[in-house]
Amino acid sequence: MDVILLGTAAGGGFPQWNCACRPCRTARRDPASALPRTQSSVAVSADGARWFLINASPDVRSQLALIPGAGPRPSRELPVEGVVLTDAELDHTLGLLLLREGRRLPVLASPAIGSLLEREGGVLRVARAFADAPFTPLEPGRAACLPDRDGAPSGLTVTAFAVAGDPPRFAPDAPADGATTGLVISDGRSSFACVPGCGALDGATLERLAAAGLVLFDGTCWTDDELISLGYGARTARAMGHVPMAGPAGSLAALAQLPGRVVYVHINNTNPVLIEDSPERRAVTDAGLTVGADGMRFSL
């Protein structure tokens, strides 16, 4: 199984177009000391030929170029087999609209995410005006085969599982349950977990992550009050559905105990771990974890 990190930044990308925080300034001044990153997305394949996107970011156009063999086809069809979503947030779903020329655009996600995209967000509804976009619900906790474009087994199974989180800001009254999920994807021999948004690391979630050879995990903020202290918002990271990395109850301490490789993704542009020589980056690497960067590739 091959896994490619197509984009490792949170919404807004890195540097964010309107942001002058320290990491964003560093990335503009000296990109080698704070690598620019596109918005959160992953590609996975069992055979190196048929790929699935995990989340469709607003940067999907440039991200497809990172997938081997996913170039233009004579029939203009989508160069991937389908899109699996972890939530309905805009940084994970706006790419569906950009893929509308792909004729057929299979989307898989939990029923709660499907409902958000059909109704409140409207992304699927709009995409369907242009493409055949069938939606397959993934019942949380139940493994499902990922079919390729022809309906044949791709060699991958996916299990969505609900994690702590909040519904998207465009649907504040939608039920939170099942609106944020993690995915475990397996080829029968090995598995990896993709959890780009997670508001709390409880025992059940850690147990799932401990069984995966590779864990891609929410690296949005370093501290819980990061956006508040910078004057960029009134909500804590946890209140926005993202457990921070630092501190005794942070993700770094918990994830360092896992047996598999752990890579942070969905990193917000304010997070100092984005600066290559920062003490926060050193704390992550000293704990044995990796700060994800676009184009990183893992073979499991």
Ligand SMILES: [Zn+2]
């Ligand atoms: Zn910034």
